Amino acid sequence: MDYSVYKKYFEAEQAEALADLLKRHNIDCEVSQDRDSLDSLYGDNHFKTVYFVKLKPAFFEVANNLLLAESENEANQDDPDHYLHSFTDDELVEILAKPDEWNVLDYQRARKILESRGKKFDQRAIESLKSKRIQELAKPEEVLPVWIHVGYFFVVLGGVLGLFIGMHLYSSKKTLPDGRQMYTYKTDDRKHGMRIIILGLILFLVYTGIWISQLQ
Structure with missing residues (x-):
């Protein structure tokens, strides 16, 4: 089975740190680097070197769960000055709805802050948000x-x-x-x-x- 891009970073240290974590938990992965090609033509104007962490697709969910577990303890250490505390409930829910656009720690913190405000999301609600997001991302993109x-x-x-x-x-x-x-x-x-x-x-x-x- 071929490797697919799991995460991309613009700093080599971040990619290597994730790769080390995955390998410590026996999740096979590889790190490669490249420059954006036609993505820049379609409006994603990144001309820096990009570092890709690649996994076999069958291990994506395993890696997702690992990152969530790793960030749980840090998210429990509430920081009242953290910028997410300035977000409205709707903005925090949007983080839960679009976890692919946020790092795992911010995702966990958003959930904790919502819980502290009396807005709890059980696993069924989280899975529903995840399913809707995947359906949205699965839609074909428009080409100019x-x-x-x-x-x-x-x-x-x-x-x-x-x-x-x-x-x-x-x-x-x-x-x-x-x-x-x-x-x-x-x-x-x-x-x-x-x-x-x-x-x-x-x-x-x-x-x-x-x-x-x-x-x-």
Whole structure:
């Protein structure tokens, strides 16, 4: 089974610390580094080196539960000056609803603060929030039409960028918090990606034939 991205960090120390914790609990993982590629073209403008902690998808939930358990004791040490105390109940509930956007400690603290305010969430409620969030994240992402046009434009010119965009549109996948992988973009956009790839291959053969004929 292939490894999938579990967490990403912009600091190597954070990635290594998580990897060490996972390995101490016999969860196989690996750390790699890369730079954002086409994500920056679609609006996620990070140009720094990214450090990925990767796991086998079957161990995502095990790792999630481990991180929750590890952060439990620290979350119990209430800090009245912690910035989460300034959050409204609705804002704290949003943290529980979107744990993928927050670190585990903030997630635990948000739950503790809500409990101190008389807003308790039992395991059934937590699982319901988690399920809704996964359904939301599983929805295909939108691609700006301009990038589809750019893909066609560059592939007609014989540019590698066009093929790269086509391959990204067609094959890009995202990993959900439960370890499942889904195609990133909706079916219509993936069809455009395949058309760009096919057009690029056809034009490559055509341009190659023209170039060879000119040499003769």
